[in-house]
Amino acid sequence: MFFLAKRINFDLRTRLICFQWKSLDLCIHLTNLLRIFPQLPKDLPFLKRVNQNPKKPTTQFDLSLAIRFENCMEATALSSGLRPLPNPNGYRLPRSCSQRKSLPLARFHSKETPFKKPQGSLAITHHRGLSFKTNVFEQAHHPVAGDLSYDDTSRSNVAEDKIGVLLLNLGGPETLNDVQPFLYNLFADPDIIRLPRPFQFLQGAIAKFISVVRAPKSKEGYAAIGGGSPLRKITDEQADAIRLALQAKNVSADVYVGMRYWFPFTEEAVQQIKKDKITRLVVLPLYPQYSISTTGSSVRVLQDLFRKDPYLARVPVAIIESWYQRRGYVNSMADLIQKELQTFSDPKEVMVFFSAHGVPVSYVENSGDPYQKQMEECIDLIMEELKSRGVQNNHILAYQSRVGPVQWLKPYTDEVLVDLGKHGVKSLLAVPVSFVSEHIETLEEIDMEYRELALESGIENWGRVPALGLTPSFITDLADAVIESLPSAEAMVNPSAGVSEDSESSDAFGYIMKMFFGSVLAFLLLLSPKMFHAFRNHLI
Numbered sequence: 001m002f003f004l005a006k007r008i009n010f011d012l013r014t015r016l017i018c019f020q021w022k023s024l025d026l027c028i029h030l031t032n033l034l035r036i037f038p039q040l041p042k043d044l045p046f047l048k049r050v051n052q053n054p055k056k057p058t059t060q061f062d063l064s065l066a067i068r069f070e071n072c073m074e075a076t077a078l079s080s081g082l083r084p085l086p087n088p089n090g091y092r093l094p095r096s097c098s099q100r101k102s103l104p105l106a107r108f109h110s111k112e113t114p115f116k117k118p119q120g121s122l123a124i125t126h127h128r129g130l131s132f133k134t135n136v137f138e139q140a141h142h143p144v145a146g147d148l149s150y151d152d153t154s155r156s157n158v159a160e161d162k163i164g165v166l167l168l169n170l171g172g173p174e175t176l177n178d179v180q181p182f183l184y185n186l187f188a189d190p191d192i193i194r195l196p197r198p199f200q201f202l203q204g205a206i207a208k209f210i211s212v213v214r215a216p217k218s219k220e221g222y223a224a225i226g227g228g229s230p231l232r233k234i235t236d237e238q239a240d241a242i243r244l245a246l247q248a249k250n251v252s253a254d255v256y257v258g259m260r261y262w263f264p265f266t267e268e269a270v271q272q273i274k275k276d277k278i279t280r281l282v283v284l285p286l287y288p289q290y291s292i293s294t295t296g297s298s299v300r301v302l303q304d305l306f307r308k309d310p311y312l313a314r315v316p317v318a319i320i321e322s323w324y325q326r327r328g329y330v331n332s333m334a335d336l337i338q339k340e341l342q343t344f345s346d347p348k349e350v351m352v353f354f355s356a357h358g359v360p361v362s363y364v365e366n367s368g369d370p371y372q373k374q375m376e377e378c379i380d381l382i383m384e385e386l387k388s389r390g391v392q393n394n395h396i397l398a399y400q401s402r403v404g405p406v407q408w409l410k411p412y413t414d415e416v417l418v419d420l421g422k423h424g425v426k427s428l429l430a431v432p433v434s435f436v437s438e439h440i441e442t443l444e445e446i447d448m449e450y451r452e453l454a455l456e457s458g459i460e461n462w463g464r465v466p467a468l469g470l471t472p473s474f475i476t477d478l479a480d481a482v483i484e485s486l487p488s489a490e491a492m493v494n495p496s497a498g499v500s501e502d503s504e505s506s507d508a509f510g511y512i513m514k515m516f517f518g519s520v521l522a523f524l525l526l527l528s529p530k531m532f533h534a535f536r537n538h539l540i
Ligand SMILES: C=CC1=C(C)c2cc3[nH]c(cc4nc(cc5[nH]c(cc1n2)c(C)c5CCC(=O)O)C(CCC(=O)O)=C4C)c(C)c3C=C
Pocket: 170, 171, 172, 173, 183, 186, 191, 192, 193, 214, 217, 218, 229, 230, 231, 287, 291, 293, 294, 357, 358, 359, 360, 403, 434, 435, 438, 439, 440, 441
């Protein structure tokens, strides 16, 4: 069954393509269109502009689309940037769908998943013969183009919102004196050192012990790169660049930086967001791939902060959990690699060596951390892009920066470098892939330690791709990611879920007990020279 939809509204701000079909108002996100048809030019020249109202960020286009509803109930997971829009009059399903199966309409209204189900899936055939399938959701009844209401709880409206973007990052010590307290914050994170429940009260003591023991080695590393981490400076610059890129796309937003383990802490950023009365927030962790230990940890802190604050609890928030699969990121990485390959005398012979920060194997195998899978997919995407440009180099992925006695993701970077040298690889291009700015692990571990090891192992020509930093195509893509996620923002937590007095007082009691036993343990450990040396030499 094919239908023709004629009047198409394209909202420049939210990038939703909305059109009327029969009595339904439907929206599709532009990303979906472009994801399935990357060959479509981004400025949509195939849409003929018929009318533009300068007062509203909506342009009306004339486009013929042949639309076919199919497999209504097979509609799958939501894509980023797409979510069902609340309809005050309830959802009506297209006849063709409801006739196929008796649809449990109540499911669309159920409390647990009020708007989590797509309306159905659409197969769209463009008149040039292109076709794609996408999920669709019914839009609010009788929408006014450019004035779409996205969130039932906040009753807010993207066009009127005060938009904030919160960049989450790890943070790093700015001076050598900061190193031990920074390490303490890192190891005190239950997403970094994961203790079984009965032992969690020891977290602080263990963090203190490990941070004191590791600090001298870490300090050497930070001293070698100028006495501190460049992460704060670079992240601030990225924040500014994203703000300007958003501005260039007619989206005015305040951009904040929230670090997990050092200044400016996430808590400070959140306070500022509240002070600035932000009414819609996009959270963008600066980690392309999701790990429990990075994005997971930062988002957990954020959720705790929002849950405790009645104002913040009502702010619609969109979290971009991972973005390694975005074309802009993949292309920008491919650009950097392609450019760096040209610095070798024989570019074709160079082994492209992706080095990612590792995580303990238990994260992936026991806790379902998607990090490894996302990392492998990410490398495949980058290599596919390079292949499409005629770059056919061999490549390999290895994991660096392991800490402690447990098994980490393999293969390990240091072991692979030695192996490659043994097997006669002469030219190697290291590509840091889990992070988008320079930091101790690129500047010291890769550029110094691994380079030296590679040269000792027989590799003669060494190169390293710089981190993405402020690369314009990358920053523009992050701005696009922010814009695309705006409509999907929703209140993070239930505002009525307060903290009871009972739980507060038992928390205080627990805290005192933890501090007491933890301090005794840390004291004993630090007093024992044998223990200290065992940890220092073998475990940390
Ligand atoms: C995707 C990136 C990262 C993952 C995953 C990650 C996991 C992880 N890290 C540690 C321990 C340490 N990390 C340290 C520094 C550090 N880690 C990342 C990124 C990821 N970590 C970055 C970018 C940095 C550098 C920050 C800077 O100062 O520039 C450190 C401190 C440095 C050192 O002493 O080596 C430690 C320790 C664990 C245990 C872990 C997963 C469980």
